[in-house]
Amino acid sequence: MRSPARLRIPPVAPDEALSMRYQLVRQTTRTLAEPLSEEDCALQSMPDASPVKWHLAHTSWFFETFVLAPHDPGYQIFDPAYRVLFNSYYNAVGDKHPRPERGLLSRPSLEDVKAYRAHVDAAMLNILRAGVTDSALHALVELGLQHEQQHQELILTDVKHLLSLNPLRPVYHASWPLTPVQGSDAAWQGFDGGLCQIGHGGAGFAFDNEGPRHKVWLAPFELATRPVTHGEFQQFVEDGGYQRPELWLAAGWDHRCAEHWEAPAYWHRLDGRWHSFTLHGLVPLDPHTPICHLSFYEADAYARWVGARLPTEAEWEIAAQCAGGPENFLESAALHPMPAQVPPEPGTLGQMFGDVWEWTRSDYAPYPGYQPWSGAVGEYNGKFMSGQYVLRGGSCATPGSHIRVTYRNFFPPQARWQFSGLRLARDASHGSEG
Amino acid sequence: MRSPARLRIPPVAPDEALSMRYQLVRQTTRTLAEPLSEEDCALQSMPDASPVKWHLAHTSWFFETFVLAPHDPGYQIFDPAYRVLFNSYYNAVGDKHPRPERGLLSRPSLEDVKAYRAHVDAAMLNILRAGVTDSALHALVELGLQHEQQHQELILTDVKHLLSLNPLRPVYHASWPLTPVQGSDAAWQGFDGGLCQIGHGGAGFAFDNEGPRHKVWLAPFELATRPVTHGEFQQFVEDGGYQRPELWLAAGWDHRCAEHWEAPAYWHRLDGRWHSFTLHGLVPLDPHTPICHLSFYEADAYARWVGARLPTEAEWEIAAQCAGGPENFLESAALHPMPAQVPPEPGTLGQMFGDVWEWTRSDYAPYPGYQPWSGAVGEYNGKFMSGQYVLRGGSCATPGSHIRVTYRNFFPPQARWQFSGLRLARDASHGSEG
Amino acid sequence: MRSPARLRIPPVAPDEALSMRYQLVRQTTRTLAEPLSEEDCALQSMPDASPVKWHLAHTSWFFETFVLAPHDPGYQIFDPAYRVLFNSYYNAVGDKHPRPERGLLSRPSLEDVKAYRAHVDAAMLNILRAGVTDSALHALVELGLQHEQQHQELILTDVKHLLSLNPLRPVYHASWPLTPVQGSDAAWQGFDGGLCQIGHGGAGFAFDNEGPRHKVWLAPFELATRPVTHGEFQQFVEDGGYQRPELWLAAGWDHRCAEHWEAPAYWHRLDGRWHSFTLHGLVPLDPHTPICHLSFYEADAYARWVGARLPTEAEWEIAAQCAGGPENFLESAALHPMPAQVPPEPGTLGQMFGDVWEWTRSDYAPYPGYQPWSGAVGEYNGKFMSGQYVLRGGSCATPGSHIRVTYRNFFPPQARWQFSGLRLARDASHGSEG
Amino acid sequence: MRSPARLRIPPVAPDEALSMRYQLVRQTTRTLAEPLSEEDCALQSMPDASPVKWHLAHTSWFFETFVLAPHDPGYQIFDPAYRVLFNSYYNAVGDKHPRPERGLLSRPSLEDVKAYRAHVDAAMLNILRAGVTDSALHALVELGLQHEQQHQELILTDVKHLLSLNPLRPVYHASWPLTPVQGSDAAWQGFDGGLCQIGHGGAGFAFDNEGPRHKVWLAPFELATRPVTHGEFQQFVEDGGYQRPELWLAAGWDHRCAEHWEAPAYWHRLDGRWHSFTLHGLVPLDPHTPICHLSFYEADAYARWVGARLPTEAEWEIAAQCAGGPENFLESAALHPMPAQVPPEPGTLGQMFGDVWEWTRSDYAPYPGYQPWSGAVGEYNGKFMSGQYVLRGGSCATPGSHIRVTYRNFFPPQARWQFSGLRLARDASHGSEG
DSSP states (O other): OOOOBOOOOOSSOOHHHHHHHHHHHHHHHHHHHTTOOHHHHHOOOSTTSOOHHHHHHHHHHHHIIIIIHHHOTTOOOSOTTHHHHTOOSOGGGOOOOOGGGGGGOOOSOHHHHHHHHHHHHHHHHHHHHHOOOOHHHHHHHHHHHHHHHHHHHHHHHHHHHHHHTSTTOOOSOOOOOOOOOOOOOOOEEEEOOEEEEESOOSSSOOOGGGOSOEEEEEOOEEEESSOOBHHHHHHHHHTTGGGOGGGSOHHHHHHHHHHTOSSSTTEEEETTEEEEEETTEEEEOOTTSBOOSOOHHHHHHHHHHHTOBOOOHHHHHHHGGGEESOOBOGGGTOOSOOOOSSOOOTTOEETSSBSSEEEEEEEOOOOTTOOOBSSGGGGTTGGGOSSOEEEESOOTTSOGGGOOTTOOEEEOTTOOSSOEEOOOEEEGGGGGGO | OOOOBOOOOOSSOOHHHHHHHHHHHHHHHHHHHTTOOHHHHHOOOSTTSOOHHHHHHHHHHHHIIIIIHHHOTTOOOSOTTHHHHTOOSOGGGOOOOOGGGGGGOOOSOHHHHHHHHHHHHHHHHHHHHHOOOOHHHHHHHHHHHHHHHHHHHHHHHHHHHHHHTSTTOOOSOOOOOOOOOOOOOOOEEEEOOEEEEESOOSSSOOOGGGOSOEEEEEOOEEEESSOOBHHHHHHHHHTTGGGOGGGSOHHHHHHHHHHTOSSSTTEEEETTEEEEEETTEEEEOOTTSBOOSOOHHHHHHHHHHHTOBOOOHHHHHHHGGGEESOOBOGGGTOOSOOOOSSOOOTTOEETSSBSSEEEEEEEOOOOTTOOOBSSGGGGTTGGGOSSOEEEESOOTTSOGGGOOTTOOEEEOTTOOSSSEEOOOEEEGGGGGGO | OOOOBOOOOOSSOOHHHHHHHHHHHHHHHHHHHTTOOHHHHHOOOSTTSOOHHHHHHHHHHHHIIIIIHHHOTTOOOSOTTHHHHTOOSOGGGOOOOOGGGGGGOOOSOHHHHHHHHHHHHHHHHHHHHHOOOOHHHHHHHHHHHHHHHHHHHHHHHHHHHHHHTSTTOOOSOOOOOOOOOOOOOOOEEEEOOEEEEESOOSSSOOOGGGOSOEEEEEOOEEEESSOOBHHHHHHHHHTTGGGOGGGSOHHHHHHHHHHTOSSSTTEEEETTEEEEEETTEEEEOOTTSBOOSOOHHHHHHHHHHHTOBOOOHHHHHHHGGGEESOOBOGGGTOOSOOOOSSOOOTTOEETSSBSSEEEEEEEOOOOTTOOOBSSGGGGTTGGGOSSOEEEESOOTTSOGGGOOTTOOEEEOTTOOSSSEEOOOEEEGGGGGGO | OOOOBOOOOOSSOOHHHHHHHHHHHHHHHHHHHTTOOHHHHHOOOSTTSOOHHHHHHHHHHHHIIIIIHHHOTTOOOSOTTHHHHTOOSOGGGOOOOOGGGGGGOOOSOHHHHHHHHHHHHHHHHHHHHHOOOOHHHHHHHHHHHHHHHHHHHHHHHHHHHHHHTSTTOOOSOOOOOOOOOOOOOOOEEEEOOEEEEESOOSSSOOOGGGOSOEEEEEOOEEEESSOOBHHHHHHHHHTTGGGOGGGSOHHHHHHHHHHTOSSSTTEEEETTEEEEEETTEEEEOOTTSBOOSOOHHHHHHHHHHHTOBOOOHHHHHHHGGGEESOOBOGGGOOOSOOOOSSOOOTTOEETSSBSSEEEEEEEOOOOTTOOOBSSGGGGTTGGGOSSOEEEESOOTTSOGGGOOTTOOEEEOTTOOSSSEEOOOEEEGGGGGGO
16 A cells, blocks of 8 residues: 655745744734723634634644654643644644633633743744754745644634624624626636646645645636636525525535525525625625635525536636636635626636635545545545545635635535625537527 | 402601612622623523623613613613623513523623613712602612512523533632531431411512512421531432432432533542532532532432431421521622521521522422512513422522521522522421431 | 321222222223233333233232231232332332343233233132221222223323334224314303312322322312313414424423424324324324423423413313313223313313323422321322422223322423323413413 | 427337236335334325325225226226325326325225226226237336336335334334345445447337436546445444544534434443344444445535545446346345445446445436426426436345446435435546556
């Protein structure tokens, strides 16, 4: 049997750059928590979500457990109890505090957790400034930064879920990013398919689940030039889309009935008009922004209603080579999908990256020849490869430096609290109708 | 049909005294919250418990809703949203925020709630200092104070439950109140029974459920001179009491199996010795303190194991006329049951008041001729008269000024998070064996 | 400690009579199963109910386990596996097949169970015909017969529940017993109360829970001269009784909401008119028959709506000394409550026995001085004394020879599948308004 | 948008042949029910399973609803209530009796259902003997027969589950089919992969989900020459396979913990030796028979333990072109997987068809260009395409005439009550170690 894959080493990256990146990433996390009170940071609104305080601690735990404790002989463990408290799911590391009870921990306090972060940062910068020559160590630091960026997105989506349940409708950030635009129709862009290659194979960091690079055969297909918008999805709602089982997968329909879904997550009907709860408060739906907070089931039902389908992840990845236009990531601070300002250039696809994660019809499965990383970090991705679907392209809550064309995000088909939307696909023979 | 009962008016109480009492009671609540952080106050550890912040707000809501809004024309509602947020269970007042979601409210902040308290206090003192001549209003203020005292006890028991779930075993108050004592055996005190009277009938405040005063016939009975202790209960545990269904009521046994009870709540076995989690941290069991944190089912099983039984509430109330000795209430600040320092005087019963609530075998039912209060406060007690058992005498977490010989506390038979213990009873023919 | 109570010995009953009674009771059970197919007898419609086949076997198991195995040295156990399969709840006898899985047993077949009954009957008659001189044995046989009569009622109520869930609305017995009558208003009958005695104390069989006979003090009270009828209850339904929380106990209201109760069990609205599912099929409500299939909560809410209350079991038992008029028991074969044909004689109460069990407001608790029987049959009653309410008087599905004035039936407050109704009570001072 | 696919028409099949096949298939169903009593046929052991009586009725309902009612003007509906009672999941047909309540129907009786079958058979044979010239009708009859064959397998697996829960361990069929054999080691058979074609494309019946035929690219791979056996899987159990989370997918481990799995379904440890419950009763494990009653999660964990993996369905289908050796289907009446009698011929794979369904690592998804059938039968397959995995090859309970190399069976990953096992796969570079 072959050895498991090892963490990839990024290309010659000057250590100064690594220490600088470390500080930038860590600072971003702190910035995201700034508008929140101790109480906002302590609560857990559902088992799928975690308190912000837990995210702040767990991302530090990751550096302490995988970098400092094994590689820095002089490192002093901050608090031995944290090893269990802030372990997310690594069986190889030992016991874990039960996930649904993360919101029962009023201690350690937010202040304690901030002290923990400072303690870890000091030790990390000590190492990084001295220069990291061990490539395995380098790779683990890089992984820790990528990991922290994933939790930056979760901080935003988890706190959005928490605030959404509060009848006072609290606002995370008051300034509203949208300026009125004229919408434009989506068009179809065709692709020839054939024998293609997808997956990560070159230099630079990638998660183990993005490789190995491999061949796939694709029939000719077409993708929409932009994601489906709130306005388009509203037509589905108003056409009775949530009352017509023939449009839904059976498991999706069961879910819809059990959960009484009548519209996407965070939608509210006030005075005869649809509104949606955002990180900027409750606002009227903007018809031109990409639809978000859909489950896979809703995305799939919408596509069926239109007479189209979701793309496979291979189709998406091949098509993404034609991506163009502006990208709305975390760095834009919009914290909400933005409308396309202009139609994409001919031959390009707009908004492939940023704005909303795009559900694909591909289940989250190992690529041919996939091997998880060795050691405890081998639990990072591989063991979740059942019962989930792949999303592509990042969202308005994803750090832009975190995303790649080969990046595979994954969630269960019923998950709705991410910025998840869709882009339509269809088989190529529709050409003339596009 | 007779009119429903009205709130009793306390005997001529100078208004100055009422305003003084108001300040003392409200100050006590603030004092209880002082050792707690914003995060401690925000969390809800189970649906039966509420966040401390919620208790702080709800007790103010009670004055705002039942005193200020209807009786003070110049009163400015602090925040209209609070009417729903902090309504506990009054259908007559309107909608209620769902009880299991009290722990999802990071807003209003603890600071907001403190401002709410100050706002209500200012308006209340305005009224009270002007002098309350309307006896109905006087009664409502009194009810608000009694209500707040009940929530003082819940603040302590709810936060104890929350802290108990934290693997860090946080301490609410560090100083440990116990000094070593010699235990003494319990004895039996006999009572003749016959045609007796129980229930509240005289002057002074009482809840509607304590009346009317009425006749009951009691066969001769005996009560133990003190509550069962931790040491005595430990013998039950070690005799396999939790593995022998013949000692338990069927519903209790089902509960024990479903919840995997092997000992009272908060007991932990460390290094071969039983400890218990207290508001002062995890401590070794003290054999001479009254046992607490028992469900009705465990109290009943213990009594059966001994060959005795629980008293009825009528027996308890008649016997309580012979109560003597020191009383350990909230004011003693022990926050834990204390051992009897000396055996009670002959003919008296020790520790009838304070230390631990004593389960009776009486279900919580209306007394003959009972009428709930009129208006919304009629929901205070009467509608809970099914599926619960009566406890008597108050505990170490009860304000001493809150308790009476006729006071009826009530909880479902499976509840364990109160300071609930037991005192043994038996029929009188056992005289010579006592 | 006193010894536990022993089974009462019935007064000198000639053995021939016992063997005759044995045959009559056993034959009645067979008769009740006759209209049912193998399939009807095999199914279990909810955990509270049991398959008819299980009842047929369990009642034989009772004689085998408590009479034949210990007292007949020559008895051959029919099948050792049945000891576990048909044990209902006797921990002292050993393991039990889980109650909710009684409906998963296609084997033994109904035919096997009938053979089991014949085997037990042959052995029992052998003993009985030889003459039973041992009074303890005599008492156990008597208990077995009383036990079988209880299961006769359960056969009818359990199969009614099963058939009610079948969209084909099958009929247990086709002939409809009702003939039209004119209804008459209920009146109030007053009782002086004072120091009374209730409970079983004399000769003749009684369950342990009916004793000891003891004194109770009753304030003056009044009882309605007949039970509440379907027509009266329909007014409650139509007055919004199921939508007004102020009429309900809190636990009852929670139950109503969770279970979406909008009317009593088995009511269906067809073409604008209320019908009810009976053992004779779906029929329009007859306004003059006593209401049945109420939970305690619904009975209590109805009484509150009227401005009355439920009687205590002591009130009921004292009043039952004035019972008069015809009695509709199982033997009448109506299998449905019947209307009062004529108003009761002055000074008497109609329909106290038979027709419908009457909910009391008394929780099912031990009488003062209660001791359960010794041995395994001590589990018969005592261990169920929590969380249930007492019903009195028997129903149209109760064998008439099974009931007594001291008889205490008991069910949880949410149970609705018995023939359970109510009779109103109130305090006596209402005299002139009655 | 293209029209949905239509039911395929089988190649010129003489109508006489169709009427003959109809009779044979329907007779097989009756034969399978013969060893069962009315009671066996009425019970439902879990929501996933259905009573045998329901299967007997539903397969007739299928012909009545999709063939007779729309195509035979003279057809008399047997009972209008059956349209709802025996609808499995066709929303287009209307209401459905709730699946978990199929076991609450004692009526219609088994005899009624047999009469229903006879009524449908008479009408069907009337049509078939007259000759079916309409190709759409022909296709629907064919679909009805294929459908009935699927339910033949479910009759066996559902009744096995029911009998397994009975402490009496009833036997479906007494004669035990196994004769002792010597086991032989599995070997690896290599495949080149490359650009291949899978899926149904030719003549003959196939389900819509088997097409269209399409290209896939496969890397070189190897498959084991026979399925994993009971003896091999026992080593996994004894190596602690059920206690080692690192071998499991995360969702599988959660399932294992929640369900307390310690071995495959139906395994029991008696007197220190593993036994398994079969349709022939409880028997000691035969080490040489293919392992069955595994969930996807267990199959996957076993493969990981060995250092191999599950095949994809494309790999399986390509490899199945080299299938050889005897096939153990329903027709062999073994009703249990059988050991390989001899090692497969060089270059062939043994036991690819029959014995046990083989889990693949492919989720059940639409093939490129997939279109469901038009009309109500379009609900047959497509709407289940989420959350399930594909199994290939048929089992000892599958009719041999029902299976094809392109046949895609599918179940949720936690399902264990089918005859589901596995065959190992690995990437081809292992060549020299095989």
